[in-house]
Amino acid sequence: MATERTLSIIKPDATARNLTGKIIAKLEDAGLRVVAQKRTKWSRSDAEAFYAVHRERPFFDDLVAFMTSGPIVIQVLEGEDAVATNRKVMGATNPADAEAGTIRKDFAENIERNSVHGSDSAENAAKEIALCFKAGEIVG
């Protein structure tokens, strides 16, 4: 196993319900360390740039509308196999399929309002981290 970094976003459905601390506790309990964090609100162009890979999907416009509907908390998480570890603690994209004890099983409302985003590969993690943070903002 190797120490790596991944990008995490606590989404507007979760910030609206004041779940930031409960979600961070699950990440930390899974062995992940928050090495950068900011609470912000995305513009339409921010969300479109971040989710550009999904531009052709039927849910793209709704996803952009949702991700710009309220505050989000963007984090860089560091730990052993951080990409896979974070995906395990997040649970399946659709909370109906997520395992007990995962963030999405416990907190997500539906497949869109699913409380958290996590990078799906080390390669995409590096791209997403570079899109959201300057190197000096990440303190491990």
Ligand code: CMP
């Ligand atoms: P996320 O991990 O942020 O990556 C893309 C997001 O699109 C995903 O979480 C969901 O919020 C959303 N998404 C994925 N599939 C669907 C779907 N079938 N319908 C609506 N939203 C979806």
